[in-house]
Amino acid sequence: xxxxxxxxxxxxxxxxxxxxxxxxxxxxxxxxxxxxxxxxxxxxxxxxxxxxxxxxxxxxxxxxxxxxxxxxxxxxxxxxxxxxxxxxxxxxxxxxxxxxxxxxxxxxxxxxxxxxxxxxxxxxxxxxxxxxxxxxxxxxxxxxxxxxxxxxxxxxxxxxxxxxxxxxxxxxxxxxxxxxxxxxxxxxxxxxxxxxxxxxxxxxxx
Numbered sequence: 001x002x003x004x005x006x007x008x009x010x011x012x013x014x015x016x017x018x019x020x021x022x023x024x025x026x027x028x029x030x031x032x033x034x035x036x037x038x039x040x041x042x043x044x045x046x047x048x049x050x051x052x053x054x055x056x057x058x059x060x061x062x063x064x065x066x067x068x069x070x071x072x073x074x075x076x077x078x079x080x081x082x083x084x085x086x087x088x089x090x091x092x093x094x095x096x097x098x099x100x101x102x103x104x105x106x107x108x109x110x111x112x113x114x115x116x117x118x119x120x121x122x123x124x125x126x127x128x129x130x131x132x133x134x135x136x137x138x139x140x141x142x143x144x145x146x147x148x149x150x151x152x153x154x155x156x157x158x159x160x161x162x163x164x165x166x167x168x169x170x171x172x173x174x175x176x177x178x179x180x181x182x183x184x185x186x187x188x189x190x191x192x193x194x195x196x197x198x199x200x201x202x203x204x205x206x
Contacts, residue, residue, distance in 0.1 A: 013051050016041055020062040024111065025104025029059060060119045066102075066109035067127045073098040075134070084142040088135075088189035092166060096181045099174055110171045132159045139196070143203040151201055158199065162192045 007015065019041055023032050034055050038048040052058035074094040078087050099106040136155060140147055147155065166188045173179045196202055 012043070012047075014065075016043075016048070016051060016058075017062050017065045018105075020058055021066055021102075021105035021108045023104075024059060024062055024108035025106070029055075029111065032059075034058065056117070056119075060117070060123065063109050063120060064123050066105045067123055069102070069105070070095065070098055070109065071127065071130060078138065078141075084139065085189050085193055087138055088192060089185045092170075092185040092188045093181060095166075095170055096173060096184060099170060100177070100181075103174065107174055110167075110174065128160055128163050131163055132156055135159050135192075145203060147203075148201065151199070151203075154199055155196065155202070158195050159192070162188075162195065165191060 016037065020037060023037060023040075032055070034048055034052075035045055037058070038045050041048075048058075052061060074091050076090075076094065079090070082090065136147075136152065136159060139155065169184050169188055173181065173184055
């Protein structure tokens with residue numbers, strides 16, 4: 001076992017989550033053992049279970065942590081002078097850049113999202129809610145007026161569908177990094193704006 005380092009509980013938990021993202025990002029869930037994570041981190045099995053009661057809880061925590069990191073990586077304020085298309089494109093590029101810089105963690109999150117486990121579904125739903133709220137807020141700012149409740153409802157449904165589309169586009173690029181990031185970003189940004197333009201009673205964009 002590696003020499004134990006003196007870390008605060010929060011630092012130790014973060015270390016375990018980072019290691020978990022690396023391992024789950026490289027191997028199928030069923031092949032990962034909690035004992036292996038503890039050994040690689042240089043901690044006892046008992047301490048590992050102190051932080052995470054079982055593998056399912058550990059995996060859910062890894063996915064939740066990666067979701068938070070990704071949200072923060074793409075949660076940048078709009079740059080002055082950018083229209084909505086350029087903002088959307090920049091957001092997708094930030095998403096892809098995070099994937100490039102953290103491929104194992106990103107893949108662990110992709111593996112977790114969309115699973116039928118209710119805990120993982122809850123993480124997925126929370127992340128989609130935050131992303132949708134941010135996009136709708138940017139859209140409202142771009143048109144310069146509040147949205148009718150029915151229009152906002154329909155827009156939210158469309159944005160949730162778009163998030164699923166974008167998620168899959170980015171997942172495919174993790175599988176095949178030769179796919180051009182600019183093309184993915186352009187396709188995703190255009191697809192949302194084209195769909196919005198076809199909504200009835202939607203205000204025009206500058």
